[in-house]
Amino acid sequence: MSLQPAVYILASGKNATLYVGVTSNLIQRIWQHKNDMVAGFTQKHNVHTLVYFELHATMLDAISREKQLKGGSRAKKIALIEAQNPAWQDIFPNLL
Numbered sequence: 523m524s525l526q527p528a529v530y531i532l533a534s535g536k537n538a539t540l541y542v543g544v545t546s547n548l549i550q551r552i553w554q555h556k557n558d559m560v561a562g563f564t565q566k567h568n569v570h571t572l573v574y575f576e577l578h579a580t581m582l583d584a585i586s587r588e589k590q591l592k593g594g595s596r597a598k599k600i601a602l603i604e605a606q607n608p609a610w611q612d613i614f615p616n617l618l
Contacts, residue, residue, distance in 0.1 A: 527584035529591060530575040531603060534568050536610040540599055541569045544588040546581060552614050572614040574603045 528548040532541040532555060541564050545551035551560075552572050558565045578584040591599060607613060 527578040527581045528575050529578065529584050529587045531573055531591070531599060532564060532569045533571045533573045533603070533610060535571070537600065539567045539569050540596070541567075542588055542591045542599070544581075544584045548575060548577075549617050552617075556614070571610070571612045572617075573607050573610050573612070575613070 525546050526548070527544070527546050529542065529544050530548060530552065532543070532552075533539065543551070543555075554560050555564050556570045564570065576587070578587060591602075603610065
């Protein structure tokens with residue numbers, strides 16, 4: 523996967539702690555999260571499982587969507603995840 527703006531959701535487990543992020547390099551960024559190279563929320567709360575992502579044409583579009591998701595309810599985030607990944611499996615290996 524080449525550089526492309528993406529919004530992603532990480533989880534610490536099914537129906538557990540969620541983190542919404544944005545990046546231009548999804549594989550690299552998730553690898554950084556998984557290896558605790560990103561100090562902060564995901565490291566502190568052990569949020570390392572990629573459960574959802576969506577690609578965008580521009581970084582501006584991705585940032586706008588990230589803000590929309592962060593501003594939305596937890597229930598909407600869970601519904602979004604479960605529509606594409608009902609088992610809450612780590613989809614990171616599928617990207618490699």
